[in-house]
Amino acid sequence: MSALPAGSPEPMPLLQVDGLCRRFSLPRTSLFGPRPELTAVADVSFHLAAGETLAVVGESGCGKSTVGNLVLNLLSPSAGTIRFDGEDLAAASDARWRDRRRDLQLIFQDSRSALDPRLTIEAQVAEGLEIHNVATAADRRILVDAMLEAVGLAGDLAKRYPHELSGGQQQRAVIARALVLEPKLVVCDEPVAALDVSVQAQVVNLLRDLQRNLGLAYLFISHDLSLVRHVADRVAVMYLGRFVEVAECRALFDAPAHPYARALIGAVPAARSRRGRHVKPLRLDGEPPSPMNPPSGCPLHPRCPFATDRCRAELPTLRPLADGRTVACHHAEASQADGLAVRAAEAESQPLKALP
Known part of the structure; x- marks a missing residue:
């Protein structure tokens, strides 16, 4: 445009x-109990x-x-x-x-x-x-x-x-x-x-x-x-019913800020080839929690390597970063910096080969 x-x-x-x-209302688990x-x-x-x-x-x-x-x-x-x-x-x-x-x-x-x-x-x-x-x-x-x-x-x-x-x-x-x-x-x-x-x-x-x-x-x-x-043009990353990162497409694939977005993109082989190979997979332990019983605070904290006590107690809301994207993470800057550090280290140790 x-x-x-x-x-x-x-x-x-x-x-x-x-x-x-x-x-969504679900069937009662007991005769007189509330509908979950x-x-x-x-x-x-x-x-x-x-x-x-x-x-x-x-x-x-x-x-x-x-x-x-x-x-x-x-x-x-x-x-x-x-x-x-x-x-x-x-x-x-x-x-x-x-x-x-x-x-x-x-x-x-x-x-x-x-x-x-x-x-x-x-x-x-x-x-x-x-x-x-x-x-x-x-x-x-x-x-x-x-x-x-x-x-x-x-x-x-x-x-x-x-x-x-x-x-x-x-x-x-x-x-x-x-x-x-x-x-x-x-x-x-x-x-x-x-x-x-x-x-x-x-x-x-x-x-x-x-x-x-x-x-x-x-x-x-x-x-x-x-x-x-x-x-x-833009991508919204969704986790357990919430948008956790919304960014321009190129910016997201080059340097995802939310740990979950980084895990998704790093798991795609195309994202790790040549220009995007710096997106190193971020390991998330365990399985996604049930939406019937979401964890307190940030819904990703049981699986996230950056989780702190604040993550376990406080639900993050979407907030803008300096580059214009919005991220629902208390430690988005640390996650993004960690990914950029990986890119710099890999660029130095594995220089790109000239294409035929």
Whole structure:
């Protein structure tokens, strides 16, 4: 995005989320006892500009997909506000949400359950255009054909039913159905996880081309950090329902500040090769705690090598560092300095070889 002239006001974010929480009530463990609660998302705040990609990464069960479902009103928030184009969608009526559905779309992770087995692929891609009364019937056919060709499902494949397609082809159909409406915001929940590597590249390039042409914003939920590194503008690292670090993508992969972010990135082979090889894996002992019984203070402290008594007693909140990132860690500067010291030591002991 282009820089603003000096003194110009900051543009309003396309999406602004503040204090988002989601709690689930669970069955009672005793007849007259209270119903236990599971906090899947706890006090999550972020913003997303038009044309920007914010990736949300973290271990399975940390709450990534729940954040996406809350933004799309597939789940109701227990607390917090969700503003889209300046409108509070958390308080919007069902009728208003119906009007807004064209602007907010979802690329599902499980393509098999997302597709209707009774309809052909081309009928399912056209369905959203018909519901929202987009263009004439003839123009809808042109839009559908163009989108199916873009994702590699033109010709006979468009006339098949979901069970006649491979898993990767089904996922491409889900992507086409979401993008044919030209939404402003797309929540991508593991959008290419089911695809072969070569097809992943094609679909990711398609997503990026559409983003440039239409100004789309992506909330990109993924386990694949090597993919995130190439598609995201900013990255939010999530642990046990909370954002623990939010930073520009390059800054995060070069020098993660939160110990959990450093452990995630250091575990990716691509992050340790050539330019990023200084991200040495940080060992976290044990398993993630249960969200049913989170530890006191910082939720990472039972596993973190930097933990102190303060970490065990006080929950850290997101705070800005000098480089503009926000980190929820009492000792973020020490963690980041430790990682940079590793980089300096490795650079001296193992100089890079010239590429052929």
